[in-house]
Amino acid sequence: MFINNDVTKATTMQERHVVQPHEAGHPIILSTEDLHVFYGKKEALFEGDLQFGSNQITALIGPSGSGKSTYLRSLNRMNDRIATVTGKIMYRGVDINQPGIDVYEMRRRVGMVFQRPNPFAKSIYDNIAFALRLRGTTDKYALDEVVETSLKQAALWDQVKDDLNKSALALSGGQAQRLCIARAIAVKPDILLLDEPASALDPVSTSQLEDTLLDLKQHYTIIIVTHNMQQAARISEYTAFFNQGRVLEYDTTSQIFTNPQVQVTSDYVSGNFG
Amino acid sequence: MNSKRQNKIAIGALYGIAGLVVLILLALLGYILASGVPQLSWHFLTAPAKAFLKGGGVGVQLFNSFYLLILAMAISFPIALGAAIYLYEYARDNWVTTTIRTAIEILSSLPSVVVGLFGFLFFVVKLRLGFSILSGAFALTFFNLPLLTRSIEDSLRTINLEQREGGLALGLSRWETVTRVILPAAVPSILTGVILSAGRVFGEAAALIYTAGQSAPALNFADWNPFNISSPLNPMRPAETLAVHIWKINSEGIMPDAKAISSGSSAVLIIAILLFNFTARYVGKRLYKRLTSA
Numbered sequence: 052m053f054i055n056n057d058v059t060k061a062t063t064m065q066e067r068h069v070v071q072p073h074e075a076g077h078p079i080i081l082s083t084e085d086l087h088v089f090y091g092k093k094e095a096l097f098e099g100d101l102q103f104g105s106n107q108i109t110a111l112i113g114p115s116g117s118g119k120s121t122y123l124r125s126l127n128r129m130n131d132r133i134a135t136v137t138g139k140i141m142y143r144g145v146d147i148n149q150p151g152i153d154v155y156e157m158r159r160r161v162g163m164v165f166q167r168p169n170p171f172a173k174s175i176y177d178n179i180a181f182a183l184r185l186r187g188t189t190d191k192y193a194l195d196e197v198v199e200t201s202l203k204q205a206a207l208w209d210q211v212k213d214d215l216n217k218s219a220l221a222l223s224g225g226q227a228q229r230l231c232i233a234r235a236i237a238v239k240p241d242i243l244l245l246d247e248p249a250s251a252l253d254p255v256s257t258s259q260l261e262d263t264l265l266d267l268k269q270h271y272t273i274i275i276v277t278h279n280m281q282q283a284a285r286i287s288e289y290t291a292f293f294n295q296g297r298v299l300e301y302d303t304t305s306q307i308f309t310n311p312q313v314q315v316t317s318d319y320v321s322g323n324f325g
Numbered sequence: 326m327n328s329k330r331q332n333k334i335a336i337g338a339l340y341g342i343a344g345l346v347v348l349i350l351l352a353l354l355g356y357i358l359a360s361g362v363p364q365l366s367w368h369f370l371t372a373p374a375k376a377f378l379k380g381g382g383v384g385v386q387l388f389n390s391f392y393l394l395i396l397a398m399a400i401s402f403p404i405a406l407g408a409a410i411y412l413y414e415y416a417r418d419n420w421v422t423t424t425i426r427t428a429i430e431i432l433s434s435l436p437s438v439v440v441g442l443f444g445f446l447f448f449v450v451k452l453r454l455g456f457s458i459l460s461g462a463f464a465l466t467f468f469n470l471p472l473l474t475r476s477i478e479d480s481l482r483t484i485n486l487e488q489r490e491g492g493l494a495l496g497l498s499r500w501e502t503v504t505r506v507i508l509p510a511a512v513p514s515i516l517t518g519v520i521l522s523a524g525r526v527f528g529e530a531a532a533l534i535y536t537a538g539q540s541a542p543a544l545n546f547a548d549w550n551p552f553n554i555s556s557p558l559n560p561m562r563p564a565e566t567l568a569v570h571i572w573k574i575n576s577e578g579i580m581p582d583a584k585a586i587s588s589g590s591s592a593v594l595i596i597a598i599l600l601f602n603f604t605a606r607y608v609g610k611r612l613y614k615r616l617t618s619a
């Protein structure tokens with residue numbers, strides 16, 4: 052187990068400690084610069100500039116209300132009508148937080164999976180295929196192919212391959228969440244944002260989902276919000292610790308869990324928070 | 326008195342009230358059907374009415390009722406759907422939407438006589454549409470629009486927010502999300518609302534007395550050219566509906582069998598409305614099942 056209960060003994064603690072990823076073979080694909088998020092007048096996020104290496108899993112952890120979802124939802128501009136987001140969000144060298152950006156196209160590159168599984172009231176097949184049809188893919192074989200590979204990548208194919216025309220609303224929670232992953236990757240994104248995707252699932256489904264995410268890492272950059280310390284420790288390379296609208300610490304996951312540099316992080320990961 | 330006893334008494338009282346309501350309803354239905362059903366015959370349902378003689382039917386009125394219903398629905402449904410989508414899916418909560426909502430609320434609580442008089446002054450007199458199907462259909466639209474809008478808005482509200490976010494997160498526009506994700510999921514409940522409001526429109530009399538008129542000129546059911554005066558489809562002809570017919574016979578009917586005709590018409594009306602209600606439940610359930618289960 053990564054979690055070390057003695058971390059509080061560490062030497063001199065810092066107020067804030069951020070080490071951006073810089074590994075060869077994992078160029079930065081997404082980063083935020085001077086990001087601020089306001090809900091009305093209330094500033095919910097003000098010091099949270101992170102960089103994300105491609106094909107890596109980054110975990111966002113922190114207490115409730117610390118701004119993790121706020122940050123994550125800003126990345127694909129799901130907060131557009133809800134909050135005011137200032138600053139830059141650089142995706143492959145382009146600031147996607149500017150007015151001229153085609154948000155719809157951008158969201159197909161930066162996909163998202165939510166806390167509660169939200170399959171559409173359609174068949175399993177159509178859940179995946181319909182967004183593609185809307186964008187002009189009408190060839191049956193091409194669609195079949197995407198549906199199959201997406202479901203396979205999401206590790207759901209074997210369970211549903213004979214029931215593709217059944218309603219997706221009949222799936223179990225874990226299956227539904229995989230379908231949502233399959234649906235998100237069917238439009239061929241680079242980046243997957245997941246907001247507590249396992250919090251509504253049982254332990255077995257959760258561990259299957261973690262395996263799936265580890266597999267998906269080959270093809271996608273994954274940013275996941277989680278309240279589950281073990282989960283963050285098991286699957287992520289980098290971890291950011293959020294607290295009261297700021298990122299207090301960002302470093303490799305093993306550093307965060309075994310040798311945190313900030314007292315609050317240390318308290319949080321060792322369960323002595325508050 | 327302990328809480329268990331209290332609970333029992335409360336439940337007993339609630340059962341009593343519910344039972345009473347059901348009993349009143351059954352008594353009413355029973356009376357109307359018992360006195361009306363014996364009058365029903367093929368002749369009664371198809372023959373035109375007679376003003377002075379025995380043996381008239383309600384064929385024309387029945388046709389008028391359905392024709393008006395379809396026209397009113399054809400006008401009000403698209404408007405209500407658009408309004409509901411705008412209000413629930415697009416508009417932010419500000420003074421504009423608050424004003425619209427208040428207007429809808431007031432409109433939906435207007436007595437239908439008032440709607441009828443407004444229809445008379447505006448459509449019949451001002452726009453010179455006369456006592457006609459068209460005037461009646463517009464009046465019914467006014468009567469129906471607020472309730473239908475609210476019922477569709479309620480249907481949209483039953484589809485949870487995650488569905489919308491799911492659509493947007495796939496790169497769908499708001500419009501695509503609404504039309505491809507939300508509306509299909511809301512269809513069963515929207516349809517139920519539409520059919521139920523159809524029942525109310527079908528039974529409406531007060532809004533029609535001064536708009537669609539109180540006379541039912543004989544129709545030539547072989548002539549389907551809407552421009553001919555005796556064609557059933559002509560939207561400019563006066564058209565007494567079944568509900569108006571009942572009111573008319575009871576207030577000034579001079580045919581010898583007025584009582585029998587009124588009973589028969591009431592039975593037809595009640596049966597039609599019951600049918601609307603049962604269809605609504607059945608269709609809604611079936612559609613929901615088809616969408617959600619295997």
Ligand SMILES: Nc1ncnc2c1ncn2[C@@H]1O[C@H](COP(=O)(O)OP(=O)(O)OP(=O)(O)O)[C@@H](O)[C@H]1O
Nearest residue numbers: 090095113114115116117118119120121122133293
């Ligand atoms: N739609 C909103 N409108 C107004 N304030 C909001 C909204 N969403 C979040 N907030 C506020 O912003 C702050 C950060 O919330 P956020 O949802 O990002 O926290 P979180 O870290 O995701 O918490 P949790 O772990 O509970 O999901 C909180 O104080 C919250 O009350």
Ligand SMILES: [Mg+2]
Nearest residue numbers: 119120121246
């Ligand atoms: Mg959250």
